[in-house]
Amino acid sequence: METLERIISEHPFFADLDRAFTALMVGCASNVRFKKGDYIFREGDPADTFYLIREGQVSVEVFAPQHEPIIVATLEEGEILGWSWLLAPYQWKHQARARDNVRAIALDGKCLRNKCDQNHDLGYEILKRFARIIEQRLESTRLQLIDVYAAR
Amino acid sequence: MVPQAYVIRNVAKETPDTFTLKLTPESGSDGSTFQPGQFSMLWVFGVGELPISISGDPSEKGQLVYTVRSVGQATNALVTHAVGDGVGVRGPFGTGWPIEAARGRDVIIVAGGIGLAPLRPVIYEVLNHRRDYGRLVVLYGARSPRDLLYRKEMTAWSRQRETQVLVTVDYGGMSWHGHVGVVTTLFKYARLKPTRSVAMVCGPEIMMRFVTRELESHGLSRNDIYLSMERNMKCAVGFCGHCQYGPHFICKEGPVFPYERLKPLLDKYEL
Numbered sequence: 001m002e003t004l005e006r007i008i009s010e011h012p013f014f015a016d017l018d019r020a021f022t023a024l025m026v027g028c029a030s031n032v033r034f035k036k037g038d039y040i041f042r043e044g045d046p047a048d049t050f051y052l053i054r055e056g057q058v059s060v061e062v063f064a065p066q067h068e069p070i071i072v073a074t075l076e077e078g079e080i081l082g083w084s085w086l087l088a089p090y091q092w093k094h095q096a097r098a099r100d101n102v103r104a105i106a107l108d109g110k111c112l113r114n115k116c117d118q119n120h121d122l123g124y125e126i127l128k129r130f131a132r133i134i135e136q137r138l139e140s141t142r143l144q145l146i147d148v149y150a151a152r
Numbered sequence: 153m154v155p156q157a158y159v160i161r162n163v164a165k166e167t168p169d170t171f172t173l174k175l176t177p178e179s180g181s182d183g184s185t186f187q188p189g190q191f192s193m194l195w196v197f198g199v200g201e202l203p204i205s206i207s208g209d210p211s212e213k214g215q216l217v218y219t220v221r222s223v224g225q226a227t228n229a230l231v232t233h234a235v236g237d238g239v240g241v242r243g244p245f246g247t248g249w250p251i252e253a254a255r256g257r258d259v260i261i262v263a264g265g266i267g268l269a270p271l272r273p274v275i276y277e278v279l280n281h282r283r284d285y286g287r288l289v290v291l292y293g294a295r296s297p298r299d300l301l302y303r304k305e306m307t308a309w310s311r312q313r314e315t316q317v318l319v320t321v322d323y324g325g326m327s328w329h330g331h332v333g334v335v336t337t338l339f340k341y342a343r344l345k346p347t348r349s350v351a352m353v354c355g356p357e358i359m360m361r362f363v364t365r366e367l368e369s370h371g372l373s374r375n376d377i378y379l380s381m382e383r384n385m386k387c388a389v390g391f392c393g394h395c396q397y398g399p400h401f402i403c404k405e406g407p408v409f410p411y412e413r414l415k416p417l418l419d420k421y422e423l
Contacts (some may be wrong), residue, residue, distance in 0.1 A: 059324075059332065071324045074332045076341065099329065139362075143334040144322045148356040149265040149295040 028111035034098035047084035056102030085109025155240030171231040187248025188273030195240030199229040203385035205270035219269035245388040254350040258286035264355025288315045293335025297328040346371035354380040377411035
């Protein structure tokens with residue numbers, strides 16, 4: 001049987017993370033499943049979790065009243081969903097929905113924030129990894145905004 | 153060079169503004185061949201001449217296939233032609249994709265929007281001679297699902313052995329079940345072996361700049377990355393200078409260039 005510690009340590013987001021840090025995080029982790037079509041979180045909800053996607057596709061959407069939601073990105077196996085748990089006011093800015101049956105590891109944001117406050121080395125590692133993800137997604141968003149395929 | 157008379161045999165709508173035209177010589181099959189990546193000058197009678205990349209299968213002799221996006225008067229006139237109408241054709245012109253250099257190696261195709269059209273002949277070439285090449289990885293991005301070219305063919309390609317086809321759109325509606333994000337986001341799903349790969353890239357120049365950065369970050373050498381450039385080609389034989397890009401004439405020395413040669417120019421402002 002796969003242990004949570006092993007699953008976390010093998011997830012690309014936590015590649016090469018010190019085993020002591022992984023052991024610290026396990027107490028904040030749990031296995032979760034979402035059915036196709038389930039909302040994983042909605043805009044404005046408290047952001048108290050983030051997810052390591054193990055299987056399935058998740059869409060990150062912008063809620064648009066009286067219109068279908070606008071999908072701004074999709075995330076799949078090996079990727080991270082959610083960083084609003086890191087920064088006050090800890091509220092989701094977008095909504096996320098399972099586009100397939102999704103398996104993930106949920107990490108309790110409040111629990112992890114406490115551990116990061118107590119162990120700044122862990123906090124620095126986590127922040128560096130999230131900063132990288134945020135940088136990649138910011139670049140992707142900028143490219144989307146440029147609309148490179150428009151006739152010029 | 154005088155245009156040869158060709159007849160439109162088929163017009164297929166790919167997207168709301170993009171069409172694929174199949175042409176054969178008016179005089180019957182002339183057995184003419186082309187290299188994947190080359191282009192022709194298509195003469196639309198009474199309107200003008202257009203440089204259009206050949207998008208068909210190089211193994212199918214005696215016909216030329218072009219995928220054209222209607223963005224102006226001349227392209228609009230071309231795509232509104234009917235079956236049986238005549239078109240003048242000069243060419244093929246320019247350098248092709250590095251098919252020979254790619255033999256025995258993995259081939260990475262990265263295309264954006266209509267940039268898939270000049271790369272489609274390479275995909276045919278690899279699939280027609282499957283044993284001569286390693287893995288084929290196709291990364292294709294478009295603005296939205298309705299802007300995707302060759303959708304049925306892509307599904308068929310993805311079923312071929314040793315072939316990975318990944319498609320993304322910048323904006324997807326709820327009815328789109330594929331990936332959403334710019335084409336560079338596909339790299340994390342691609343199974344690449346950079347040291348034994350050749351990459352061929354075609355799309356808007358901004359997209360190509362970001363793609364080359366991504367390819368380099370994955371370990372591809374600049375000498376193994378090739379780009380197809382688009383400029384205002386007129387004479388197609390390096391004479392008129394309309395397509396001059398720094399010291400290069402795109403129509404004659406290109407449109408396909410090794411990235412190593414273009415890198416200093418791509419970084420220049422006001423060129």
